[in-house]
Amino acid sequence: MTSLISQRNLNPYEFTDKLGEKIVIRLYDHHDRDKLIEMYERFDPDDRCLGLPPITKECIKRWVDYLIENGYNVVAEHNGRIVGHVALVPLGNGDAELDIFVLRQYQNRGIGSELMRYAIELGRRLGFRGILAVTEPSNLRAKNLFKKFGFKTVSSDFDECHMYLSLTSPSSRTKLQALSTS
Numbered sequence: 001m002t003s004l005i006s007q008r009n010l011n012p013y014e015f016t017d018k019l020g021e022k023i024v025i026r027l028y029d030h031h032d033r034d035k036l037i038e039m040y041e042r043f044d045p046d047d048r049c050l051g052l053p054p055i056t057k058e059c060i061k062r063w064v065d066y067l068i069e070n071g072y073n074v075v076a077e078h079n080g081r082i083v084g085h086v087a088l089v090p091l092g093n094g095d096a097e098l099d100i101f102v103l104r105q106y107q108n109r110g111i112g113s114e115l116m117r118y119a120i121e122l123g124r125r126l127g128f129r130g131i132l133a134v135t136e137p138s139n140l141r142a143k144n145l146f147k148k149f150g151f152k153t154v155s156s157d158f159d160e161c162h163m164y165l166s167l168t169s170p171s172s173r174t175k176l177q178a179l180s181t182s
């Protein structure tokens with residue numbers, strides 16, 4: 001997926017999180033694989049969502065490789081370590097599915113929001129029609145994060161809540177423009 005990304009590149013940028021630490025948000029590059037695997041090895045099992053990330057090193061490697069080969073990946077980096085990650089995986093119908101994870105000690109510091117902003121802009125530049133996010137109905141943090149960026153719940157049952165952001169409707173464009181300047 002790298003050739004398409006490089007044609008429509010987004011620049012890395014640095015922001016100061018709510019604890020005053022400098023965090024870099026940027027596209028994944030192939031040197032990051034080991035650091036991404038290391039992030040998921042450090043991931044708190046209590047923060048897993050719908051069985052992800054996997055727990056064993058072998059399963060983490062397979063899952064990370066799947067996302068690298070099939071998706072567009074963005075990372076949050078602090079002092080050379082990856083502390084957050086969002087992936088957009090094409091669904092084959094013009095939409096992409098989004099997965100997002102931030103290490104526990106970096107949560108509630110604005111990193112998830114910056115990753116979302118970047119991933120949505122990437123999704124738009126890549127020409128996706130919309131982005132689907134699937135989470136657990138009880139995952140209020142994720143649901144609030146998605147709502148903040150204009151995602152609407154399109155279906156929900158006991159196991160899964162599906163939220164969708166259209167990248168083509170004029171109302172979602174206006175909301176995203178407002179968020180990108182806030």
Ligand SMILES: CC(C)(COP(=O)(O)OP(=O)(O)OC[C@H]1O[C@@H](n2cnc3c(N)ncnc32)[C@H](O)[C@@H]1OP(=O)(O)O)[C@@H](O)C(=O)NCCC(=O)NCCS
Pocket residue numbers: 047048049098099100101102103106107108109110111112113114133134135139140141142144145148
């Ligand atoms: C969901 C997750 C990615 C959010 O990342 P984060 O870096 O903590 O997010 P932010 O600090 O940018 O907060 C974003 C929004 O989340 C919501 N939020 C954060 N903490 C919350 C909490 N404890 N309860 C309810 N909502 C909360 C708020 O709406 C917040 O926006 P605001 O600060 O403008 O009010 C992160 O908590 C995480 O990795 N969780 C575990 C894995 C997961 O559930 N991933 C989603 C699977 S689809």
